[in-house]
Amino acid sequence: MALTREEVEHVAWLARLELSEEEIVRFQEQLSAILEYARMLEHIDISQVPPTASVLPMRNVMREDEVRPSLPRDVVLANAPEKESGYFRVPPVLEDTE
Amino acid sequence: MAQEYEVIIGMEVHAQLLTRSKMFCSCSADYVDAPPNTHVCPVCMALPGALPVINKAAVEATIRTGLALNCRIASFSVFARKNYFYPDLPKGYQISQYELPLTTDGWVEIEDDAGHPKRVRIRRAHLEEDTGKLVHMDGYSLVDLNRAGVPLLEIVTEADLRSADEAYRYLRKLRTILRYLGVSTADMEKGAMRCEANLSVRPKGQKTLGTKVEIKNLNSFKAVRDAIAYEVQRQVRILEEGGTIEQVTLGWDASRGRTFVQRTKEEAHDYRYFPEPDLLPLEVSQEWVEALRETLPELPDAKMDRFVREYGLSRKEAWIVVEEQDVAQWYEAAVRAYGAPRQVYNWLTGEIFRYLNEANVPIDEIRVTPEGLAELLRLVDDGTINRNTAKSVLQEMLATGKDARTIVEEQGLAQVSDEAALASIVEEILAAHPDEVRRYRAGKKGLFGWFVGQVMRATRGKANPDLVRKLLQERLNE
Numbered sequence: 287m288a289l290t291r292e293e294v295e296h297v298a299w300l301a302r303l304e305l306s307e308e309e310i311v312r313f314q315e316q317l318s319a320i321l322e323y324a325r326m327l328e329h330i331d332i333s334q335v336p337p338t339a340s341v342l343p344m345r346n347v348m349r350e351d352e353v354r355p356s357l358p359r360d361v362v363l364a365n366a367p368e369k370e371s372g373y374f375r376v377p378p379v380l381e382d383t384e
Numbered sequence: 385m386a387q388e389y390e391v392i393i394g395m396e397v398h399a400q401l402l403t404r405s406k407m408f409c410s411c412s413a414d415y416v417d418a419p420p421n422t423h424v425c426p427v428c429m430a431l432p433g434a435l436p437v438i439n440k441a442a443v444e445a446t447i448r449t450g451l452a453l454n455c456r457i458a459s460f461s462v463f464a465r466k467n468y469f470y471p472d473l474p475k476g477y478q479i480s481q482y483e484l485p486l487t488t489d490g491w492v493e494i495e496d497d498a499g500h501p502k503r504v505r506i507r508r509a510h511l512e513e514d515t516g517k518l519v520h521m522d523g524y525s526l527v528d529l530n531r532a533g534v535p536l537l538e539i540v541t542e543a544d545l546r547s548a549d550e551a552y553r554y555l556r557k558l559r560t561i562l563r564y565l566g567v568s569t570a571d572m573e574k575g576a577m578r579c580e581a582n583l584s585v586r587p588k589g590q591k592t593l594g595t596k597v598e599i600k601n602l603n604s605f606k607a608v609r610d611a612i613a614y615e616v617q618r619q620v621r622i623l624e625e626g627g628t629i630e631q632v633t634l635g636w637d638a639s640r641g642r643t644f645v646q647r648t649k650e651e652a653h654d655y656r657y658f659p660e661p662d663l664l665p666l667e668v669s670q671e672w673v674e675a676l677r678e679t680l681p682e683l684p685d686a687k688m689d690r691f692v693r694e695y696g697l698s699r700k701e702a703w704i705v706v707e708e709q710d711v712a713q714w715y716e717a718a719v720r721a722y723g724a725p726r727q728v729y730n731w732l733t734g735e736i737f738r739y740l741n742e743a744n745v746p747i748d749e750i751r752v753t754p755e756g757l758a759e760l761l762r763l764v765d766d767g768t769i770n771r772n773t774a775k776s777v778l779q780e781m782l783a784t785g786k787d788a789r790t791i792v793e794e795q796g797l798a799q800v801s802d803e804a805a806l807a808s809i810v811e812e813i814l815a816a817h818p819d820e821v822r823r824y825r826a827g828k829k830g831l832f833g834w835f836v837g838q839v840m841r842a843t844r845g846k847a848n849p850d851l852v853r854k855l856l857q858e859r860l861n862e
Contacts (some may be wrong), residue, residue, distance in 0.1 A: 339462040340661070341657070347664045349438065351403050373421065376471050376629065377639055379525040
């Protein structure tokens with residue numbers, strides 16, 4: 287169950303990680319080993335087990351639709367590297383065109 | 385003969401739910417007029433360790449919508465993470481639903497292009513959260529998280545629509561249903577309802593589907609219709625020329641009236657959905673569903689059928705007053721106050737609709753009540769004013785908010801039904817126009833209406849027209 291080089295590059299791209307050539311090779315080996323290890327789960331018969339969405343025995347934990355105060359804006363923006371007129375300021379976001 | 389083509393369309397609609405608070409935190413969901421980043425807390429700005437809690441009202445709004453769309457309500461439902469990076473998405477994932485949505489397998493009835501009833505199947509209607517808003521500046525962007533976490537209902541159809549007009553009618557119908565339920569303003573211009581279309585074209589008779597494209601950014605009903613019509617034409621032209629359609633995501637440029645490529649297949653998203661570990665599953669009991677079913681209003685289709693049955697309207701006519709709930713309520717109140725559903729219908733869809741269009745106001749803001757219209761119509765019935773006067777009195781009622789009787793009294797508009805008085809006016813008119821009298825008597829009967837008009841003018845429109853006609857008949861034909 288070896289991972290291809292393209293798969294490693296794809297996963298890295300999804301996580302926005304820039305990998306060096308050496309890392310791509312190393313992670314290809316390591317990730318393949320991890321998948322191989324996890325593969326032993328395939329020997330268990332789970333045909334009668336519904337997919338697990340939560341291991342807790344609770345259901346329907348909900349709140350009533352009530353408004354509570356939000357944070358003061360200076361607190362909201364306190365950790366922002368850049369801000370402007372009450373907004374977070376970020377590098378230009380290109381509308382996904384072209 | 386030219387090759388005919390078939391268009392296959394599926395729609396995806398996002399509607400913001402009208403809850404007070406956000407989907408997973410207690411920040412206000414009413415963000416429209418709020419200064420940027422003032423409806424934000426650790427949960428919706430995704431601070432580490434902050435945990436979401438499900439808003440019960442949003443779940444109930446989703447179930448109620450599912451029922452109105454004839455969906456199955458899932459007894460077991462799970463939230464899922466949809467993973468992607470975008471600056472308007474603070475967590476790096478959107479909490480949505482994937483494999484186990486709250487509602488599935490419903491339908492909405494619309495009219496097809498031939499005017500026949502048609503069911504558009506609903507694949508699913510699930511609950512998720514909205515993203516923040518980006519403002520694009522010169523060389524940088526600004527982020528406002530007030531909208532992040534507002535509850536969103538995603539409604540997905542099967543590929544059952546066959547034309548731009550059907551897609552348009554489906555959307556209008558969906559908007560009406562959401563508004564009747566009170567779950568969303570469904571206002572496309574304000575972004576409370578957004579729409580995407582999946583579309584493919586194939587030669588008629590071909591079994592396999594054509595290549596599917598996705599059109600995004602359809603933010604008005606007109607845009608939906610125009611974009612689909614444009615894209616169908618574009619694809620047919622390519623196929624006619626022997627070309628192939630590329631699988632792409634398109635945007636709609638309303639100002640230039642054309643679609644443009646936003647994303648190609650190679651960049652297709654990979655969302656890696658998995659069950660949201662921060663939220664527990666939902667179990668929806670039959671009792672809960674039935675209790676919510678009790679809260680459903682009379683839905684638009686049922687109301688239309690009832691109006692056809694009870695008020696003798698055609699389906700088309702009934703839909704005109706049913707499409708907006710407030711109009712339907714106004715109509716029924718006026719029918720209750722006056723009777724004569726047909727007459728009320730004509731006044732409502734004639735004079736009053738004209739005023740709504742010109743003044744651009746909703747019916748619940750006009751200054752004439754249903755009872756006020758009833759009083760006006762009774763003044764016509766008892767002969768106090770004639771129909772034409774009633775029209776101008778109604779204009780005055782709409783403009784000033786005064787009641788019909790007051791306007792009639794103040795302006796001396798009561799109809800002149802005094803036979804002696806009208807007879808002398810008729811005499812004057814005939815004496816003043818001997819030529820016309822001669823020509824009429826010589827056989828130019830078409831002049832009769834002109835005489836009626838002269839008498840009406842002399843009485844400033846107040847004469848009882850039936851009486852005028854009778855008097856003129858007598859004098860002219862003697």
